[in-house]
Amino acid sequence: MGVVKPNFFLVGAPRCGTTSMYAYLRSHPQIFMPETAKEPHYFAPEESLWYGKRIDDLETYLALFTGARDAVRIGEASTHYLASPSAANSIYAFNPQARILIMLRSPVDLLYSLYYHRRQTGKERHATFEQALIADTDEASRKPRYRIFGQFASQVQRYWDVFGPDAVQIILFDDLKSDVSAVYRQTLLFLDVDATFQPDFAPVNEHRTARFPLIRQMKARAPSWYRLLQKAGRQFVSSDLRQVVNAQIDQISLSDAPRPPMNPATRQQLQREFLPEMEQLSQMLNRDLTHWCRD
Incomplete structure (x- = not known):
């Protein structure tokens, strides 16, 4: 059997329903997507975009798809590919016949959701969204x-x-929320697989907030010596026990409390910033999306 390559890519944007779409697509009997690494980010090497665990060698990347067998569509869902300046060309060089899925939502809501997701995972040290936005304009x-x-x-x-354009499908988060079944069917038709299949459309990726941000940061940014101990411990501690410990840490450090609403002044500032971008996108998609940047 030859090398199995992915032939479709869910490239982002983050916090736009990509986790739900990944789960729905992965449940389709004609589609294979790796369970162990939803976001390998092999084609997005930019550290300014992504500083989590990234697969950076081809052999390890291709190994994710060895279980594809007779799947019609083989894909992955690295949500930073959309923002990456290099990913599109790299993916095309890898597989010029690939299909591309792009999911979008209000950029203002995306940024706010992304901030809280990073707080939840310990990858954002700024205590407020506004502080993170100020740092975003600082080159250092x-x-x-x-x-x-x-x-x-x-x-x-x-x-x-x-x-x-024919190889790229745009999916709006608003449409996914209002009629997930119709959006899913359109996506299956785009991928040329059985469009009659209906998965369990249960909500995925429920929001949680960081009760103790320092614990989340320590977990995400553990020093190298601790990670070496973790790696060595895998030889002696069962994966079930490690999952229990991680679940306990999450239970202590995370809260189910809803995130607070965005500061109205901050929302208005971001709406002004992104309005020209949304006007351009509206023309490209022949659909008015400027309401994303208006109250």
């Missing part, structure tokens, strides 16, 4: 970044230029 503090993930028009255009 541009990790992690925010505004780049809402620059949809240029990013969609990049994938159109590389793959052609």
Whole structure:
């Protein structure tokens, strides 16, 4: 059997329903997506975008898809590919016949959701969203970044230029929320698989907030010596026990309390910033999306 390559990519944007779509697509009998690494980010090497665990060698990356067998569609869902300046060309060089899925939502809501997700995972040290936005404009503090993930028009255009519009499907988070079954069917038709299949459309990726941010940061940014101990411990501690311990840490350090609403002044500032981008995107998609940047 030859090398198994993915032939479709869910490239982002983050916090736009990609985790739900990944779960729904993965449940389809004709589709294979790796369970162990939803977001390998092999084609997005930019550290300013992504500083989590990234697969950076081809052999390990291809090993994710060895279980694909007779799947019609083989894919992955690395949500930073959309913002990456290099990913589109790299994916095309890897598989020029690939199909591309892009999911979008209000860029203002995306940034706010992304901030709280990073707080939850311990990857954001700033105590407020406003502080994170200030740091986002500081060249010395541009990790992690925010505004780049809402620059949809240029990013969609990049994938159109590389793959052609017919190989790219745009999915709006608003549509996914209002009629998930119809959006899913359209996506299956785009991927040329059985569009009559209906998965369990249960909610995925429920929001949680950090009760103790320092614990989340320590877990995410453990020193190298601790990670070596973790690696060695895997030889002696069962995966079930490790999962129990991680679950206990999450239970202590996370809360189910809803996130607070965005400061109205901050929302208005971001709406002004992103309005020109949404006007351009509206023209590209022939659909008015400027309401994302208006009250």
